[in-house]
Amino acid sequence: MKIIKLKTHELTGYERHDEPVTSGIPWPRGRLWNCDVLRLSDRRGRRMPLQARPLAFWPDGSIKWSLLTTRLHAKGGGVSEFMLATGKGGRHVSPRGKSRRLKIVRGRQSIVIDTGVLRVTVDTKRGRFITDIQGRAGNGRWQPLVQPNGLVLFVNRCDPDGGNRHRFTNGADTAIDRSTQPPPPAGFTNYAVDPAYSVSVLEEGSERVGLRIAGTHVDGKGRRFCPYIVHLYAYRDSARLDFQHTLVYTGIPQNDLIADFGIEVPLRLADKGRHYEFADDIGPGIETKVQPTPDHPKWFHGRLAQLTSTGYRADKWTDPACGPVKIMEGGRNQGWAHLGDESAGCLAAIRDFWQQYPKAFEVDAQTGMLRVELWPTSGSPWDLRRYSVDTYRNLYEYA
Numbered sequence: 001m002k003i004i005k006l007k008t009h010e011l012t013g014y015e016r017h018d019e020p021v022t023s024g025i026p027w028p029r030g031r032l033w034n035c036d037v038l039r040l041s042d043r044r045g046r047r048m049p050l051q052a053r054p055l056a057f058w059p060d061g062s063i064k065w066s067l068l069t070t071r072l073h074a075k076g077g078g079v080s081e082f083m084l085a086t087g088k089g090g091r092h093v094s095p096r097g098k099s100r101r102l103k104i105v106r107g108r109q110s111i112v113i114d115t116g117v118l119r120v121t122v123d124t125k126r127g128r129f130i131t132d133i134q135g136r137a138g139n140g141r142w143q144p145l146v147q148p149n150g151l152v153l154f155v156n157r158c159d160p161d162g163g164n165r166h167r168f169t170n171g172a173d174t175a176i177d178r179s180t181q182p183p184p185p186a187g188f189t190n191y192a193v194d195p196a197y198s199v200s201v202l203e204e205g206s207e208r209v210g211l212r213i214a215g216t217h218v219d220g221k222g223r224r225f226c227p228y229i230v231h232l233y234a235y236r237d238s239a240r241l242d243f244q245h246t247l248v249y250t251g252i253p254q255n256d257l258i259a260d261f262g263i264e265v266p267l268r269l270a271d272k273g274r275h276y277e278f279a280d281d282i283g284p285g286i287e288t289k290v291q292p293t294p295d296h297p298k299w300f301h302g303r304l305a306q307l308t309s310t311g312y313r314a315d316k317w318t319d320p321a322c323g324p325v326k327i328m329e330g331g332r333n334q335g336w337a338h339l340g341d342e343s344a345g346c347l348a349a350i351r352d353f354w355q356q357y358p359k360a361f362e363v364d365a366q367t368g369m370l371r372v373e374l375w376p377t378s379g380s381p382w383d384l385r386r387y388s389v390d391t392y393r394n395l396y397e398y399a
Contacts, residue, residue, distance in 0.1 A: 004084040008074060016074035020235040025066050032063040032086060040070055041083045051205035069208045102236035104209055111199060113209055113234045120234060127197035127215045128171040129153055145344060147266040155217050155226050155261035158381055165259050168217035168225045196227060208235050226250050245374060258382035260375050265346055267368040273342035274365045278304040278314045279334035286328055288316055290365045305360035305378045306333050306353055337361035339370040348372050
């Protein structure tokens with residue numbers, strides 16, 4: 001039996017209770033042949049839940065990389081140690097307490113992921129992405145958390161001067177003027193249905209499930225621009241959803257710049273108690289209540305933008321026609337935003353927020369919209385044009 005010592009470092013200073021953790025582990029050639037023999041335990045020898053699968057193989061068929069998913073209790077700002085062992089006996093450990101089973105329900109038009117805490121409905125036919133998210137209320141009933149149209153993937157194209165912005169989104173619910181369209185391709189009776197849209201299950205286990213969702217952004221006339229690939233991960237007994245968003249650029253760099261792209265989350269919020277928070281450099285962030293008293297203005301709109309590696313700024317305003325008021329500014333932001341009411345809400349975070357600038361969040365508390373901007377509209381357009389029309393002999397590109 002081989003034992004490997006593992007460590008996790010909690011960097012924020014906050015306690016993590018039953019936190020999902022995923023990590024890749026490399027293996028020497030010929031060491032591991034089957035992930036079923038892996039088991040994980042803490043420093044006291046107590047078995048921990050573990051989901052493992054191979055990611056890569058050596059030429060002899062042994063496992064080169066394995067992906068591990070577990071749950072842990074981490075002390076804020078501390079180091080947690082674990083033991084990964086290979087041997088007989090299997091790796092599955094039944095969840096303790098009132099844990100519910102993580103499962104996928106496959107339907108004719110959708111896939112539903114049930115984590116026990118969330119129910120996430122993913123459209124599989126018409127390109128509508130995530131159409132519904134429900135949370136389990138205190139009485140055990142399922143409560144809708146997002147508005148009927150669900151989450152939206154968007155990309156805005158613009159000209160080199162930043163003008164002529166044109167919006168493309170996922171899905172067949174976009175209003176399409178069929179009188180201006182060419183006949184649909186052979187085999188497709190409805191041109192509004194994205195022929196490139198597909199949903200597949202990447203991972204299905206006791207601790208985590210993963211989906212791959214791929215399609216193309218479309219405008220109101222059926223024109224398509226920039227495919228997308230989104231990997232969606234959900235975890236047992238957790239309200240956390242992880243997204244890995246990939247935008248495939250298919251434009252002409254001299255003509256088609258990207259003004260912004262990202263994900264829009266339209267939330268169902270109560271009329272009273274609406275508020276939003278933005279992260280700062282450290283700590284719990286800064287909260288803004290829409291209207292704490294009748295004598296205060298209604299701060300419906302807010303934005304947090306990290307436009308350089310050393311500078312961010314957060315603003316709020318009452319109406320798009322009015323000027324903004326600065327909330328805060330600083331150097332390197334933690335990279336999260338929250339929008340909610342007194343009973344529910346959504347917190348979105350972007351990994352490596354300041355390192356992968358520019359990034360931004362925008363909230364509209366009046367409509368309940370939380371907008372995650374992977375390329376923000378408040379910065380310069382994403383420009384993929386070459387720096388020069390000439391090739392220079394003394395530079396590496398000439399070789």
